[in-house]
Amino acid sequence: DAGVTQSPTHLIKTRGQQVTLRCSPKSGHDTVSWYQQALGQGPQFIFQYYEEEERQRGNFPDRFSGHQFPNYSSELNVNALLLGDSALYLCASSSGLAGGGETQYFGPGTRLLVL
Amino acid sequence: EDKVVQSPLSLVVHEGDTVTLNCSYEVTNFRSLLWYKQEKKAPTFLFMLTSSGIEKKSGRLSSILDKKELFSILNITATQTGDSAVYLCAPNSGGGADGLTFGKGTHLIIQP
Incomplete structure (x- = not known):
């Protein structure tokens, strides 16, 4: 049973560019949440998708979007x-069926470096 | 605004010691509290706590929640070098969606 997978594993971009990161959820799961983790900090919630719609959003600017x-x-x-x-x-x-409060399982992450 | 404070931020102990990690929180519409272990990249799930006073146990790790005082503790007994990691706690406020609010984590180092 495959867990959560993410691609790519590493990425280097320059200021002003655009980037797309991808995630496949664990089998049987229908809800995907994204987090940003800066060095030495805990993950910060960006947004969550359920039934192809953004269900909740954290404190991130509109430059961050998802699908x-x-x-x-x-x-x-x-x-x-x-x-x-x-x-x-x-x-x-x-799993989004319970309407929230379910355990979230994390993927290995994508390390993004912006130069 | 939801708030999570973990203490200590870092801890260095010797193999065989017992450690207690603390997590205090303030969130609206509390549903559960989750503990994760992060070694390199992906946080791995340890416990989900929903009820006060009921200890959850997995091997040498155990955790308990106090919903009245708004805190949780994670205990690790007979520590091993493989327990070295960052331990993160995250209360889940549910309410139809469940973006987790994480603390900064406790960086635990177990010396042989």
Whole structure:
């Protein structure tokens, strides 16, 4: 049973560029959440997708956008990259049926470096 | 605004010692509290706590929640070098969606 997978594992971009990160949830899960983790900090919630819609959003600017596909996989897009966007981006999947409060399982993350 | 404070932020102990990690929180519409272990990249799930006073146990790890005082502790007995990691706690506020609010974590180092 495959767990949460993410691609790519590492990425280097320059300021002003755009990036797309991808996530496939654990089998049987339909909800995908994205987190940004800066060095030495805990993960910060970006947004969550359920039934192909953004269900909840954290305190991140509109440069951060996402999408969920019918097969529950998800993309995170970041436009106009800033140096401060350098971080580990984590995807977590869960079951949305209970309406929240379910355990989230994390993927290995994508390490983004913005130069 | 939801708040999570973990203490200590870092801890160095010797193999065989017992450690207690603390997590205090303030969230609206509390549903559960989760503990994760993060070694290199992916946080791995340890416990989900929903009820006060009921200890959850997995091998040498155990955790308990106090919903009245708004805190949780994670205990690790007979520590091993493989327990070295960052331990993260995250209360889940549910309410139809469940973006987790994480603390900064406790960086635990077990010396042989």
